[in-house]
Amino acid sequence: MAVYTDVGDEDLAAFIADYDIGELVSFKGIAEGVENSNFLLRTTAASFILTLYEKRVNEAELPFFIGLMQHLAGRGINCPTPVRARSGAALGRLAGRPAAIVTFLDGVSVRRPRLPHCAQLGVALADLHAAGADFAVHRTNALSLPGWRPLFERSADRADEVQPGLAAEIDAELGRLEAEWPKALPAGVIHADLFPDNVFFLGDDLSGLIDFYFACNDFLAYDLVICLNAWCFETDLQFNVTKARALIAGYESRRPLTPGERAALPLLARGAAMRFLLSRLYDWLNVPPGALVTPKDPIEYLRKLRFHQRVTGVGAYGMTP
Numbered sequence: 001m002a003v004y005t006d007v008g009d010e011d012l013a014a015f016i017a018d019y020d021i022g023e024l025v026s027f028k029g030i031a032e033g034v035e036n037s038n039f040l041l042r043t044t045a046a047s048f049i050l051t052l053y054e055k056r057v058n059e060a061e062l063p064f065f066i067g068l069m070q071h072l073a074g075r076g077i078n079c080p081t082p083v084r085a086r087s088g089a090a091l092g093r094l095a096g097r098p099a100a101i102v103t104f105l106d107g108v109s110v111r112r113p114r115l116p117h118c119a120q121l122g123v124a125l126a127d128l129h130a131a132g133a134d135f136a137v138h139r140t141n142a143l144s145l146p147g148w149r150p151l152f153e154r155s156a157d158r159a160d161e162v163q164p165g166l167a168a169e170i171d172a173e174l175g176r177l178e179a180e181w182p183k184a185l186p187a188g189v190i191h192a193d194l195f196p197d198n199v200f201f202l203g204d205d206l207s208g209l210i211d212f213y214f215a216c217n218d219f220l221a222y223d224l225v226i227c228l229n230a231w232c233f234e235t236d237l238q239f240n241v242t243k244a245r246a247l248i249a250g251y252e253s254r255r256p257l258t259p260g261e262r263a264a265l266p267l268l269a270r271g272a273a274m275r276f277l278l279s280r281l282y283d284w285l286n287v288p289p290g291a292l293v294t295p296k297d298p299i300e301y302l303r304k305l306r307f308h309q310r311v312t313g314v315g316a317y318g319m320t321p
């Protein structure tokens, strides 16, 4: 359960007194998620999500995330909209952490995505990229190529505790990624963490996107392969090429990939697998004492990485070579 910070009743009452959101009816920690502390806040007016921003979120970057959600919501993307306090501020402080209240989205995430979910995800991702195209603020992706080796170095000496030989395997792959990573591809605002737990459906219809706290500027196709990794492997880690085809076709129904993007997909997918392998490895080795959180398995992403290392062309992703 991702609740790193407890919120006292009096602190909460004082915090929400600054907002015009009705009287508090109930308040409880949310089990899902690993990054921030999230609470479901029900008031006499509506339901909201209260987020306390934790370790990996840099406070100076919060205005980017808040501004982006507001921008995307204004462009018709169904995403959480920041609620402003009476002072006009969308960011406050609670229990010693930066905190914000955002609107609650109806819908549920799917544990085991099926083809229609993957197809709609592709469409929604392309729509998100289009809606973000005129967002004026820039945020460099801290978890792209230049960030991977420093992140690895924080786990390197203990990586083999997780799996013998892991440190050497990551080191070698990082070397290849550093040598081959594309220099120029279509770029813009990406979500960068659009896993099934961050996409809501009502029935089988995609109804909303959440968790924009890794959003940044990077290659658009990198966002697509993050989704490919998160949505198109089965629980036994077999790659489902039919889901990949549906995801990519959904995306291309809105924005066809360029020849350069198509050629780069296997490499981008390896990089995307490396990014989550490294963040999961670090978290696995550094669970904060007392936190109600279950770290995610880094080896799942090692196996996804190995799959993409064997890919020789986009046919493996269901595309016409």
Ligand SMILES: Nc1ncnc2c1ncn2[C@@H]1O[C@H](COP(=O)(O)OP(=O)(O)OP(=O)(O)O)[C@@H](O)[C@H]1O
Binding pocket: 002, 030, 032, 033, 034, 035, 036, 037, 038, 049, 080, 102, 103, 104, 105, 106, 193, 197, 198, 210, 211, 212, 213
């Ligand atoms: N705006 C929202 N509307 C409805 N539910 C929400 C909203 N935001 C968050 N939630 C709920 O809270 C959970 C955790 O939120 P979120 O994914 O943002 O947390 P996180 O700690 O950043 O997680 P992670 O980065 O691991 O996905 C979600 O799975 C969802 O159940």
Ligand SMILES: N[C@@H](CCO)C(=O)O
Binding pocket: 034, 035, 193, 195, 276, 279, 280, 296
């Ligand atoms: N979606 C991420 C957690 C947040 O970065 C993962 O599954 O590793």
